[in-house]
Amino acid sequence: MADFQTVARTGDIPAGEGRAWPVNGRMVAVFFIDGEYTAINDTCPHMGASLATGHVEDGGVICPWHAWRFCVRDGTWLDNPTAKLRNDAYEVRVVGDEIQVLVPDPPSHTPPTDSPEADPAS
Numbered sequence: 001m002a003d004f005q006t007v008a009r010t011g012d013i014p015a016g017e018g019r020a021w022p023v024n025g026r027m028v029a030v031f032f033i034d035g036e037y038t039a040i041n042d043t044c045p046h047m048g049a050s051l052a053t054g055h056v057e058d059g060g061v062i063c064p065w066h067a068w069r070f071c072v073r074d075g076t077w078l079d080n081p082t083a084k085l086r087n088d089a090y091e092v093r094v095v096g097d098e099i100q101v102l103v104p105d106p107p108s109h110t111p112p113t114d115s116p117e118a119d120p121a122s
């Protein structure tokens, strides 16, 4: 079961910017915006750019490759907020000077019942 993991210390992320760390099998972008830490999946759902390297303004990060914008708090795709497409967002807390994120365990792989993986004899 996932638990909070320390990714950085306060002061490691300049105000108004983001940085990315591997957590629980994926890259997580942590932002320090208006005195608050937030975390979303670092991998842009369009073509995979690192969102932590994007410019942040008005609570949204602008993807450095094609300029899609995502909310740094909840992962909403700000260019089309009613779309099903969104990015994952994660809980963040600060304990002492440690910035910690809670990233769910990746889904376990269960092969379809008609897959050769499901029957080792086939």
Ligand code: FES
Residues within 6 Å of the ligand: 044, 045, 046, 047, 048, 049, 063, 064, 065, 066, 067, 068
């Ligand atoms: S890779 Fe992010 S907008 Fe294209």
